[in-house]
Amino acid sequence: MIIVLKPGTTTEQIDHIVERLAEMGLRHELSKGVKRTLIGVIGDEDVVRNAPLRAIPGVEEVVPILKPYKLASREFQPDDTSVDVGYGVCVGAGSLGIIAGPCAIESEDVLLEIAKSVKAAGANILRGGAFKPRTSPYSFQGLGEEGLKILKRVGTELQMPVVTEVMDPRQVELVERYTDIFQIGARNMQNFNLLSEVGQTKRAVLLKRGMSATVKDLLMSAEYVLSGGNKRVILCERGIKSFDPSTRNLLDLSMVPNVKQDCHLPIIIDPSHATGRPELIPSMALASIAAGADGVHIEVHCRPEEAMSDGQQALLPEQFADVMSRIQQMASLFDKQIPKPERTSE
Ligand code: PEP
Numbered sequence: 001m002i003i004v005l006k007p008g009t010t011t012e013q014i015d016h017i018v019e020r021l022a023e024m025g026l027r028h029e030l031s032k033g034v035k036r037t038l039i040g041v042i043g044d045e046d047v048v049r050n051a052p053l054r055a056i057p058g059v060e061e062v063v064p065i066l067k068p069y070k071l072a073s074r075e076f077q078p079d080d081t082s083v084d085v086g087y088g089v090c091v092g093a094g095s096l097g098i099i100a101g102p103c104a105i106e107s108e109d110v111l112l113e114i115a116k117s118v119k120a121a122g123a124n125i126l127r128g129g130a131f132k133p134r135t136s137p138y139s140f141q142g143l144g145e146e147g148l149k150i151l152k153r154v155g156t157e158l159q160m161p162v163v164t165e166v167m168d169p170r171q172v173e174l175v176e177r178y179t180d181i182f183q184i185g186a187r188n189m190q191n192f193n194l195l196s197e198v199g200q201t202k203r204a205v206l207l208k209r210g211m212s213a214t215v216k217d218l219l220m221s222a223e224y225v226l227s228g229g230n231k232r233v234i235l236c237e238r239g240i241k242s243f244d245p246s247t248r249n250l251l252d253l254s255m256v257p258n259v260k261q262d263c264h265l266p267i268i269i270d271p272s273h274a275t276g277r278p279e280l281i282p283s284m285a286l287a288s289i290a291a292g293a294d295g296v297h298i299e300v301h302c303r304p305e306e307a308m309s310d311g312q313q314a315l316l317p318e319q320f321a322d323v324m325s326r327i328q329q330m331a332s333l334f335d336k337q338i339p340k341p342e343r344t345s346e
């Protein structure tokens, strides 16, 4: 249910409503919009339905949320969410997150070289995997904590927020020490224990769409994180399974307006994993911005033939710089900002 408050409702009245909800054993989420303040009420459906909420002073209307995802829906929050990921970089509500870096962290020198090039080209978030979800148990699995330390050092040196994948609820505490953003990979989009665990943290979450997940599945997964109290969720389309082997996956660009119709969270596109082909990545990155995406996620490597994972789809730094300059033009055409990471005082 959503409680719509009367215009001019006082803080005391809001506190009173919140107290009454707590007494009824119901949880709440306050959403202060430009025009109206709403309170989303979460709890046992029967209790919510039968609670005499209309009788509380300040309440104008009580309306059911029709969507199965509540906190992710625009019924609950009509305005776009902007997710602050650190170093002054925000994603969503007019700001683009440009995530770039290698698939896996291989060594400090290699990561630093790539990171310097993507930052110079205009990327505002550095990526790199320390725990890699590989199809084969014999493939390189990532450097683990050593990789996380490298990522943190490079991010701090270049003053850039970093994102890395967390695969298991037992890794959340460890990964949280080193990263600004948790990445939940496609294979773990419905690892509900993992989603709940990152939902308990204050770190932003990049939630990738599972390769066979529907829009509703993705938004229900986002709901797990949001309902844990973590509001900083960024969605990511990275392609879905298809019958056509000519691309690694099938990029569903309609996902952007599709999601945005009902959901206030930012959504970015990963044309690297979606196509698996460097020559297709630039046009798909530009198309993503044209479709209204809040950013892109692109794998870059200085020597793709030596990369320990996903080298075949990596862009060279100069190719990334070229697409970046076109993304910048596209951004100004669509009135979007690409925030530059700012130095922190620490
Ligand atoms: C990755 O980002 O390197 C990755 C493994 O992505 P996905 O989960 O989308 O396959």
Ligand code: MN
Residues within 6 Å of the ligand: 103, 104, 273, 299, 309, 310
């Ligand atoms: Mn990869």
